[in-house]
Amino acid sequence: MEYEIRTPLSVEEVLKLRVGDLVYVTGELFTARDEAHARALKWLEENKELPFNFDKAVVYHCGPLVKKNDEWKVVSAGPTTSARMNPFTPKILERVSCMAIIGKGGMSNEVVEAMKGKAVYLAFTGGAGALAAQSIKRVKGVVWDDLGMPEAVWLLEVEKFGPCIVAIDAHGGSLYNR
Amino acid sequence: MHFLPESLYRMGHTKNMDFDDVVNATVNVLRKAHTELPEDVVTAIRNAHEREENEIARRTLETILKNVEAAKKLKVPMCQDTGIPVFFVEIGRDLRLEFDLCKAIREGVRRATLEIPLRPNAVHPITRENSRDNTGVHIPQINLEIVEGDELKITAMPKGAGSENVSALKMMLPTEVNKIRDFVVETVLRAGGKPCPPIFVGIGIGGTFDGAAKLAKKALLRNVLEMNEFEFEILKAINDLGVGPMGLGGKTTALAVLCEIGHCHTASLPVAVNIQCWANRRAEVVLR
Numbered sequence: 293m294e295y296e297i298r299t300p301l302s303v304e305e306v307l308k309l310r311v312g313d314l315v316y317v318t319g320e321l322f323t324a325r326d327e328a329h330a331r332a333l334k335w336l337e338e339n340k341e342l343p344f345n346f347d348k349a350v351v352y353h354c355g356p357l358v359k360k361n362d363e364w365k366v367v368s369a370g371p372t373t374s375a376r377m378n379p380f381t382p383k384i385l386e387r388v389s390c391m392a393i394i395g396k397g398g399m400s401n402e403v404v405e406a407m408k409g410k411a412v413y414l415a416f417t418g419g420a421g422a423l424a425a426q427s428i429k430r431v432k433g434v435v436w437d438d439l440g441m442p443e444a445v446w447l448l449e450v451e452k453f454g455p456c457i458v459a460i461d462a463h464g465g466s467l468y469n470r
Numbered sequence: 471m472h473f474l475p476e477s478l479y480r481m482g483h484t485k486n487m488d489f490d491d492v493v494n495a496t497v498n499v500l501r502k503a504h505t506e507l508p509e510d511v512v513t514a515i516r517n518a519h520e521r522e523e524n525e526i527a528r529r530t531l532e533t534i535l536k537n538v539e540a541a542k543k544l545k546v547p548m549c550q551d552t553g554i555p556v557f558f559v560e561i562g563r564d565l566r567l568e569f570d571l572c573k574a575i576r577e578g579v580r581r582a583t584l585e586i587p588l589r590p591n592a593v594h595p596i597t598r599e600n601s602r603d604n605t606g607v608h609i610p611q612i613n614l615e616i617v618e619g620d621e622l623k624i625t626a627m628p629k630g631a632g633s634e635n636v637s638a639l640k641m642m643l644p645t646e647v648n649k650i651r652d653f654v655v656e657t658v659l660r661a662g663g664k665p666c667p668p669i670f671v672g673i674g675i676g677g678t679f680d681g682a683a684k685l686a687k688k689a690l691l692r693n694v695l696e697m698n699e700f701e702f703e704i705l706k707a708i709n710d711l712g713v714g715p716m717g718l719g720g721k722t723t724a725l726a727v728l729c730e731i732g733h734c735h736t737a738s739l740p741v742a743v744n745i746q747c748w749a750n751r752r753a754e755v756v757l758r
Contacts, residue, residue, distance in 0.1 A: 327598070355551070356550050357552060357587065359587050367550075368546055368552075372551070372632065373632045373635070375664055396663065396716055397663035397664040417533040417716060418716055419549040419666045421537070421549045421551075422541035422546050422547070423533065439600075440600030440602065441589055441602075442600075457526055457529075468662065468718075
């Protein structure tokens with residue numbers, strides 16, 4: 293099946309997706325990788341309010357290449373290796389009603405378990421940064437830019453971002469466990 | 471070492487090579503490496519796309535080929551991970567350089583970071599502070615070699631972290647020559663979808679601890695369409711794993727296995743496996 297999903301997500305929308313489905317994402321997503329995940333968890337544990345919200349969101353494991361002329365523009369922005377976010381993700385999933393992750397290379401069985409009933413993992417072709425940038429319409433903002441360009445959190449407006457393949461679904465299905 | 475004629479282009483004939491020539495050449499060679507995948511690499515991906523039967527694998531390879539075309543057309547880096555700048559520099563022994571060559575290459579990296587642009591990737595290993603211009607302690611990595619002649623050849627090989635992170639080195643026993651293949655295949659299996667397969671596998675056998683790693687990296691500079699029987703055999707074993715493009719299944723896990731050897735101590739057998747993503751980026755420039 294082929295779907296276009298929009299943000300903010302709903303649980304129903306997430307549950308209908310099954311491994312092997314193709315998905316295009318429209319709306320907003322934000323990037324987060326190692327340093328942003330580590331800081332987000334630290335802040336959540338300290339009950340500090342985050343400048344972005346994981347709930348119903350699409351989180352993109354990506355450190356984009358951006359350029360600033362008058363405003364920020366995404367030059368190349370494919371996914372990074374998701375496995376590095378394995379230790380942080382279950383704790384983040386505990387706090388949301390639903391979520392989608394876009395990344396590459398898959399995630400651990402512990403994450404697959406934590407995603408049940410609420411989250412999907414969408415694989416976008418690793419290294420396809422030039423192609424991905426074409427469906428990123430605008431940089432809406434950046435926070436935690438003290439972490440440097442790759443590790444900062446970039447809020448992006450996307451239109452038909454994809455094709456993404458549902459590689460882990462909310463029912464325990466995974467294309468990586470074969 | 472085999473170098474591709476299509477990736478070789480010469481700068482205008484300059485009488486006295488100076489600092490700025492090397493800076494400009496560095497920017498140009500990085501731009502070419504990031505925006506145009508070498509023809510042999512593209513051919514290897516196209517061939518795999520024709521052979522692949524798994525539908526998701528075919529679609530993934532198709533996306534890769536579309537991305538390569540988009541990067542070339544739009545003149546933007548094909549991958550946002552513009553890597554760590556690695557250079558192999560051959561200095562003709564009849565050349566006289568009246569400037570600091572490494573300083574010029576560093577300056578070229580700084581300018582390329584702004585102009586192409588490149589993602590600033592270099593951070594302090596402990597504080598993780600980003601230098602913001604892709605330079606730092608021992609970065610860019612510049613490998614110098616003196617050769618015959620009066621030319622300066624700069625080969626740029628930007629190396630991404632996804633594939634570098636799953637590379638491995640093992641000091642094997644001298645009696646384990648027949649286990650080299652298993653070590654390579656296990657390394658690829660453990661890497662799974664992380665290094666952006668289909669991958670290129672550089673292998674260094676022999677030398678010393680560090681020497682084997684260097685051989686493995688240099689092997690990745692070779693034409694990927696030219697493999698010997700030993701390399702083909704390992705490639706076949708890797709592709710029987712079924713990891714597939716991006717780890718989503720299929721028979722295309724690796725596109726080439728390239729091996730370089732060096733003599734080693736009679737008590738040693740160092741084996742290094744340097745994994746490279748499908749974006750096997752490299753370009754070279756020759757200055758006189």
